[in-house]
Amino acid sequence: MGKKLTVILALAILLFLAGCQQQATPEDRLKEYIEHWNTGEFSEMYSAYLNTGTKEAYASEDFIERQQMLYEELAIENVEVSYTEPPEDAEWDTENPADFPVQVKMDTLAGPVEFEKTMTLLFEAQEETEAWFVEWDPSFIFEQLEKGDEVRVSTTKAERGEILDRNEQPIAINGTGFNIGVVPKSFTDAAAKEELAEILGISAASIDEKMGQSWVQEEQFVPIAKAAKTNTELLEKAAAIPGVTYQETAMREYPYGEALGHLSGYIGPITAEKLEELKDQGYTSTDSIGRRGLEQTLEERLHGANGVKILIDKQGEELTVAETPAENGETVILTIDAELQKSTFDAMEGEAGTSAAVDPNTGETLVLASSPAYDPNEYMLGISESRYKELTEDPLNPLFNRFGAAYAPGSTIKPVTAAIGMEAGTLDPAAGIQIDGATWQKDDSWGDYRVSRLHPEAPNPIDLNKALVYSDNIYFARQALEMGNEAFISGLQSFGFGEEVPFALELQTSQISNEGTLGSEGQLADTSFGQGQMLTNILHLASMYEPFLTDGIMYKPLLFMDEEKGQVWKDGLLSADNAETLRAGMRNVVVDGYAQSANSSTVKIAGKTGTAELKGAIGEEGQENGFFVAYDSESPDFILAMMIESIEDNGGSDYVAGFAAKVFEAHKTE
Structure with a gap:
């Protein structure tokens, strides 16, 4: 009875407490x-x-x-x-x-x-x-939002930013081109279809597919392919086919075509892989994206951001919930002078090579060309298989960007070698040395290795001026030996060798050698005149001549007009007196030496030629690349460095000097 009473009391207490809970x-x-x-x-x-x-x-x-x-x-x-x-x-x-x-x-x-x-x-x-x-x-x-309303998203396309040159000339712009298409009612001949397919580089089946779309009407224009407005030959061929015409449409334009092709690059449809990578940045499957050159490098600045609206649709009436307006891409202005670049590219006459030009007083890059090149208009529109095959099989390799690569500079490095020696106190420009014969070696310890010279007729004694005029390898080899490894390597490093060029585009780093050291006296001798394992990219080579005009200063090479001008990259490279000595010598190279093709009657060009031999198989002659680095000695607005491949059958580096002279003469008459 007591236990039963206890249970009842406990339950009562729990019920009471539950009732008391708030x-x-x-x-x-x-x-x-x-x-x-x-x-x-x-x-x-x-x-x-x-x-x-x-x-x-x-x-x-x-x-x-x-x-x-x-x-x-x-x-x-x-x-x-x-x-x-x-x-x-x-x-x-x-x-x-x-x-x-x-x-x-x-x-x-x-x-x-x-x-x-x-x-x-x-x-x-x-x-x-x-x-x-x-x-x-x-x-x-x-x-x-109310019951029955729909919510949807509206997107406003951002305009891609444009790329302009220093004078605001168009390099990559939102311009116009043409849709090549057919009017089905007038396009009934099977032979005409095959002809159109051939000139467009597509299949007849793909034309049928586009003509078979559900919206197509007999008298309605049906777009088949796009063409740049510069491609007049294609447009004329297409329009000559019965039933084929073309209509203007918005399109990315590259007005300078091949001349700036490797620099501008081009855009193309975004791939599925890239879309997955960039989907959080507002890209859609219909977007285009930079594929090469500056279009790719500047993608983040050029792309812009699409505008987005969240809308409530109330059976025809729309209310905006939130909106971010479209933000167009930036307009990017380059330091490049597009007309000077075109003049330089044209002067190279389609030969395989590269050129760079810099303003010696600011470091601004005025030219950065690779020849031959592709037309970015062609690539942007979707290049045909046959055309792509033609480009890839071209022995001159127009798809290869040469200004990003590095090459043995040959004798164009000799003024740098001289500057290092003069500053080290081991090279007296006025002191002549006796050099006899076409070859030389220090002593028997060199074995079979000998330094060769092209002009053994040069009158002794050989001083710096004669060494530059006659491009005497033996003179510079002996000066490098006099300097010694440590001083020469240190001097080259002070000119930027072994160091990444501080530039907006990726360039192969200039090197003294594969290891950055000189393992023998023979390698030291070779390197003094730009052979051995020495390599330099064309922009760095042009920049290395700035100290000869600025009394010792090399500027950071610039590509964008909004960058601070005249940023010092290297300083104290040589004295004003030594710079004057080298300027006089380089003018004499053109007047008295073997760059006679640059001895213009209208422009007093100064500079240095160079020939770099690439070793072939045993028993075979190697390819020779020719160089010329030059400036107008009276009005040094720019330094031009040019390299042409395989000049062994064209008279040597003077062949390149002739091309460069055309650039200076055209610039003088502007």
Whole structure:
């Protein structure tokens, strides 16, 4: 009997305590609901917190699945929901609704969204639970949203930024081209279809596919392929076929074509792999992206950002929820002089080679050319297989960007060798040395190795001026030996060898040797006149001549007009007196030496030629690359460095000097 009484008393106490527990207030319930809201727990919000009327009006898919879908499609994140707290002495009547001001903030793909609404809680019984429940409708997703409304995203395409030269001449612009197409009613001849397919480099089946699209009408123009407006030959051939015509359309243009092809690069349709990589940056499957050259290097600056709107469609009426306007890509202005570059490219006459020109007083890059080249207009439009094969099989390799590569500079390095020797105090420019014969070696320890000279007729004694005029390898080899490894290597490093050129584009680093050291006296001798394992890129070679005009300063090479001009890269490379000595010597190279093709009657050109022999197989003659680095001695607006490959059958490096002279003469007459 005592045990039974104890159990009854315990139950009574539990019932009493349960009755004493305070019922959750509407504020308590709202807090819990908001916690789930902020973390996107829509299932819990629906099942445990929505009132009966809301559940009758909105099925779970209208609440749970729709919000989950919108959060994903609209990139909704950083949701912050809060409410305005009621007075501390607020009393709640279960017979009346409880209202709370609720503040909603979120980030979306179209920008931030923020609004305030009144949320109402009703006291009711659901199953065995009596509590306060939320009355909900779609306006708690977006303030203007009502039942039956659709939410959609509208995108405004950003304009791609343009690339201009220093004079704001167009290099890569949003211009126009042509759609080549047919009018089906007039295009019925099978032979005409085959002819069009052939000139466009596509199949007849692909023409049929485009003509068979559902929207095509007999008298309606059907686009088949695009063509740059510079491709007049293709346009004329196409228009001569019955039923074929062309219409103007918006298109990326590269007005200078091949002359700036390797520098400008081109754009093309974005690949699936690249789209996956860049999808968070606003790219879509219909976008184009930089594929080569500056179009690729500057992609982030040129692409811009598409505009995005989140819209509520109310059966024809549209309301904007959030909007981020389109941000067009930048207009990038280069230091390049497009007309000077075209003049230089044309002067090279399609020969395999490369050229660079720099302003010696600022470091601005005026020319950066690779020859031969491709037309970026052709690539941008989607090059045909036959044309691509033609380019890849061309022995001159027009797809190879030569200004990014490095080459043995040959005798063009001799003024640098002289500058290092003069500054080291081991080379007296006025002192002559006796050099006899066509070859020389220091002693028998050199074995079979000997230094050769091209002009053994040079009159003794040989001083620096004669050594430059006659490009005497033996003179410079002996000067390098006099300097010694340590001083010569240190001097070359002071001119930037072994160091990445601080430039906007990737260039192969100039090297003293493969290891950066000189392992023998023979290698030291070879390197003094630009052979051995020495390599330099063409832009660095042009920059290395700046100290001869600036009394010892080499500037950082620039590519963009908004960069600070005259940034010193290397300083104290040689004295004013030594610079003057080298300037006089390089003028004499053209007047008295073997760069006679540059001995112009209109421009007083100074410079240094160079020939670098690339060793062939045993018993075979090697290829020779010719160089000329030069400037107008009276008006040194720019230093031009030019290299032409395989000049062994064209009279040596004087062949290159003739090409360069055309550039200076054309510039003089502008």
